[in-house]
Amino acid sequence: MIPELGQFALALALCLALIQATLPLLGAARGRADWMALARPAAAGQFVFVAIAFGVLEYGFLTDDFSIEFVALHSNSALPAFYKFTAAWGGHEGSMLFWIAILAIWTMAVAAFSRSQPDEFVSRVLGVLGIVSAGIIAFALLTSNPFVRLTPAAFDGNDLNPLLQDPGMIFHPPMLYLGYVGMSVPFAFAVAALLTGRLDKNWAKWTRPWTVAAWVFLTIGITLGSWWAYYELGWGGWWFWDPVENSSFMPWLMATALLHSLAVTERRGIFKSWTVLLAIGAFSLSLLGTFLTRSGVIISVHAFASDPTRGLFILAILGLICGGALLLYAMRARYLEAEGGFKLVSREAFLMANNILFVIATGAVLWGTLNPLIIDALGLGKISVGVPWFNIMFLLPMLPLATLLGVGMHTAWKQMAAEPLLHRLRWPAAIAVVAGIALPLAIFGTTSVLTAVAVTIGIWVCASAALDPVRKLISRTGGPLTRAQLGMCLAHFGVGVFILGATVASAYNLEFDTSARPGDRIQAGGYEFVFRGLRTANGANFVADEGEFELRKGDDLIAVLTPQKRVYRVQQTPMTEAAINTNLARDIFVALGEPLGDNAWSLRIQVKPLIGFLWLGSALMALGGLLAVTDRRYRLIRQEQAATNAAAQQTIGAA
Amino acid sequence: MWRYVVPLIVFATMSGFFVVGLQRNPNYIPSALIGKPIPQFSLPSLTDPSATVSTETLQGQVALVNVWGTWCIECRHEHAFLVELARAGLPIYGLNAKDDRGAALDWLAALGNPYVSSGFDPEGVAIIDWGVTAAPETFLVGRDGTILHKHISPMTPQVWQRDFLPLIKEQCGASGCTFLAAVGGQ
Numbered sequence: 001m002i003p004e005l006g007q008f009a010l011a012l013a014l015c016l017a018l019i020q021a022t023l024p025l026l027g028a029a030r031g032r033a034d035w036m037a038l039a040r041p042a043a044a045g046q047f048v049f050v051a052i053a054f055g056v057l058e059y060g061f062l063t064d065d066f067s068i069e070f071v072a073l074h075s076n077s078a079l080p081a082f083y084k085f086t087a088a089w090g091g092h093e094g095s096m097l098f099w100i101a102i103l104a105i106w107t108m109a110v111a112a113f114s115r116s117q118p119d120e121f122v123s124r125v126l127g128v129l130g131i132v133s134a135g136i137i138a139f140a141l142l143t144s145n146p147f148v149r150l151t152p153a154a155f156d157g158n159d160l161n162p163l164l165q166d167p168g169m170i171f172h173p174p175m176l177y178l179g180y181v182g183m184s185v186p187f188a189f190a191v192a193a194l195l196t197g198r199l200d201k202n203w204a205k206w207t208r209p210w211t212v213a214a215w216v217f218l219t220i221g222i223t224l225g226s227w228w229a230y231y232e233l234g235w236g237g238w239w240f241w242d243p244v245e246n247s248s249f250m251p252w253l254m255a256t257a258l259l260h261s262l263a264v265t266e267r268r269g270i271f272k273s274w275t276v277l278l279a280i281g282a283f284s285l286s287l288l289g290t291f292l293t294r295s296g297v298i299i300s301v302h303a304f305a306s307d308p309t310r311g312l313f314i315l316a317i318l319g320l321i322c323g324g325a326l327l328l329y330a331m332r333a334r335y336l337e338a339e340g341g342f343k344l345v346s347r348e349a350f351l352m353a354n355n356i357l358f359v360i361a362t363g364a365v366l367w368g369t370l371n372p373l374i375i376d377a378l379g380l381g382k383i384s385v386g387v388p389w390f391n392i393m394f395l396l397p398m399l400p401l402a403t404l405l406g407v408g409m410h411t412a413w414k415q416m417a418a419e420p421l422l423h424r425l426r427w428p429a430a431i432a433v434v435a436g437i438a439l440p441l442a443i444f445g446t447t448s449v450l451t452a453v454a455v456t457i458g459i460w461v462c463a464s465a466a467l468d469p470v471r472k473l474i475s476r477t478g479g480p481l482t483r484a485q486l487g488m489c490l491a492h493f494g495v496g497v498f499i500l501g502a503t504v505a506s507a508y509n510l511e512f513d514t515s516a517r518p519g520d521r522i523q524a525g526g527y528e529f530v531f532r533g534l535r536t537a538n539g540a541n542f543v544a545d546e547g548e549f550e551l552r553k554g555d556d557l558i559a560v561l562t563p564q565k566r567v568y569r570v571q572q573t574p575m576t577e578a579a580i581n582t583n584l585a586r587d588i589f590v591a592l593g594e595p596l597g598d599n600a601w602s603l604r605i606q607v608k609p610l611i612g613f614l615w616l617g618s619a620l621m622a623l624g625g626l627l628a629v630t631d632r633r634y635r636l637i638r639q640e641q642a643a644t645n646a647a648a649q650q651t652i653g654a655a
Numbered sequence: 656m657w658r659y660v661v662p663l664i665v666f667a668t669m670s671g672f673f674v675v676g677l678q679r680n681p682n683y684i685p686s687a688l689i690g691k692p693i694p695q696f697s698l699p700s701l702t703d704p705s706a707t708v709s710t711e712t713l714q715g716q717v718a719l720v721n722v723w724g725t726w727c728i729e730c731r732h733e734h735a736f737l738v739e740l741a742r743a744g745l746p747i748y749g750l751n752a753k754d755d756r757g758a759a760l761d762w763l764a765a766l767g768n769p770y771v772s773s774g775f776d777p778e779g780v781a782i783i784d785w786g787v788t789a790a791p792e793t794f795l796v797g798r799d800g801t802i803l804h805k806h807i808s809p810m811t812p813q814v815w816q817r818d819f820l821p822l823i824k825e826q827c828g829a830s831g832c833t834f835l836a837a838v839g840g841q
Contacts, residue, residue: 073728154728275660330663370669
């Protein structure tokens with residue numbers, strides 16, 4: 001009975017989403033305040049019913065209700081309780097419901113924090129969000145219902161995919177979805193602006209914190225995913241250009257471009273139609289990602305559903321939402337154009353370069369991801385696009401982008417003379433070039449052109465980002481940096497740190513594949529590994545062989561590492577749990593391979609210098625975004641806006 | 656102005672490719688076993704441990720070989736359809752993999768037994784030679800003892816109509832098979 005309640009709640013949520021998708025939009029078009037007033041209650045009601053549906057599914061998981069097919073397929077009575085909880089989004093049907101729940105949260109947030117905005121605008125925003133929500137709920141109910149019963153009920157469940165039985169899985173999907181789905185908010189703002197035919201600086205000021213918030217979640221989500229792949233998949237890689245990784249990365253690239261474009265629109269009132277296009281693009285890529293991963297058109301280690309009816313349904317939603325928005329854009333964007341120029345050396349010019357390069361990078365990733373599909377559709381055979389292609393095509397726009405970033409940060413709006421700029425940046429530039437060439441040589445004894453260039457750029461970005469805060473700290477002149485400025489410096493500093501980590505970890509990665517018996521001593525990368533022995537270590541739902549290794553440098557014992565080879569009981573899947581010893585300078589990574597007989601095991605040992613900088617850099621980017629969102633001017637915006645609204649209302653009244 | 660239409664055109668082109676792409680199956684990799692003889696195997700029968708199911712059992716007839724187990728929830732979805740095909744007279748042989756005999760017998764008692772007989776393969780050794788990656792998998796075996804088709808994931812009426820029937824009609828040829836009319840081929 002309870003699962004049917006969940007399904008019923010979801011159906012009610014669909015009805016409310018349909019109301020939210022129609023009447024407020026019509027009301028805004030016809031100036032009917034009573035219809036517009038339905039937007040907030042409909043959103044709130046939808047939130048309540050979606051929450052009930054999600055709660056019911058979680059209840060099914062936590063009480064081991066294997067009469068629900070989705071629970072039987074993705075859980076097991078022996079599964080630890082918090083993995084039962086996270087298993088709710090461990091499969092296709094549940095993750096769609098999760099998508100819906102996250103959208104309901106964002107919609108509620110918009111409804112709650114938009115009191116200062118004109119009703120007509122808010123109605124349109126909520127109406128657009130209602131269209132998105134109705135589409136996805138209909139998709140869930142008609143093709144991916146998580147509440148379908150299994151008769152007779154299974155005696156026990158199939159268990160959660162062992163790869164997903166990891167603490168990283170608790171936070172990675174929620175963060176990623178908050179980011180992914182959060183892109184619907186700037187999208188809705190953009191469509192509302194197109195519908196209104198009006199887009200002013202206040203629009204940009206209002207859209208920006210939402211975009212940054214979604215971007216922060218997306219950044220954290222992608223980073224967690226990469227970190228999880230790094231230590232859980234047991235291969236020691238951190239980015240594989242897998243179609244599913246790409247489909248979360250493309251919205252991120254587009255959203256990053258959007259953030260920068262919004263800055264121009266807010267400060268100077270230009271780039272308007274471009275900003276709107278990026279907002280549509282970022283969410284379209286999120287939906288495209290959903291389509292690619294859910295429809296099975298592309299092979300991926302992540303794709304769990306492969307069903308052509310689902311694919312067609314999502315494609316229809318994609319066509320309706322993105323196609324509709326782009327059609328609207330084609331018809332209305334010209335009304336958004338604004339006057340206002342800028343010179344070659346100006347903040348605007350650099351941000352324009354930023355946008356172009358980000359869009360090129362997104363295009364390259366999109367092309368590489370879709371290429372196998374296109375070739376197959378044209379009947380030209382089956383191909384796959386490899387990691388080296390992606391690496392080169394991604395670096396080509398990214399290296400100049402990072403180089404320009406260091407200059408762009410220090411330019412003024414509208415126009416700036418080149419000379420003071422050069423004067424200001426000569427020291428960071430000099431330091432970067434010298435350190436970029438010398439440091440890798442001094443520390444690792446060898447370097448290459450690409451490594452020297454990339455390290456130089458990494459240091460250059462860090463130095464340039466640190467310049468303003470450091471000068472402020474030393475000279476103590478002028479006002480303090482605002483949170484937004486500090487956030488920008490911190491995020492850009494994070495970009496530099498990330499570049500250093502990515503470059504050094506790739507260029508100086510040491511990898512040894514060897515075999516060893518208990519008692520053996522292995523020398524690798526200046527460290528000594530003593531294989532003490534092997535024991536059995538059992539968990540609630542797996543059995544494992546656990547190796548014990550002493551990690552030594554000279555005479556010092558640094559750590560005892562215990563990599564495991566697990567076999568999960570229900571699915572009989574073997575899993576490699578690598579042991580990692582981490583400090584800021586390097587990770588040491590030991591993974592047990594296969595037993596070779598006669599007590600010997602194959603081993604993979606890796607020493608990865610500066611890999612921690614990848615996560616640190618990404619964390620700094622997210623933290624920078626967080627600082628920017630909490631900037632004073634966004635807190636002030638509500639009061640200001642309320643005042644301008646009141647004034648606008650009066651003008652309308654007078655006219 | 657035309658430049659505002661460009662994004663829409665790009666999107667429409669992409670969608671066109673998606674529509675075509677959806678009709679194709681990216682996971683379809685022709686099995687290396689198609690056109691090859693059935694692998695050598697000999698397993699005790701699930702229902703009668705003294706009898707065997709082996710390569711010889713399958714010779715000289717058009718039959719399905721279905722890999723299943725009680726642990727495989729997807730197998731439940733196809734079971735009713737398999738029972739239906741078996742009632743129509745189509746010989747279906749089972750390979751019961753990585754399973755418990757008691758549980759497997761209970762399953763057949765509860766849901767019906769579509770199999771002429773099932774080989775019992777608790778260690779999952781025999782299915783390795785069949786190239787089985789995930790249950791359920793269904794093979795079509797021809798009169799001459801070669802594998803004609805392999806289907807991964809549950810058997811459905813659509814899959815049956817689209818992939819299996821044409822091959823079976825071809826196999827049965829003029830001489831005909833007794834079950835052909837009953838399973839949907841005129």
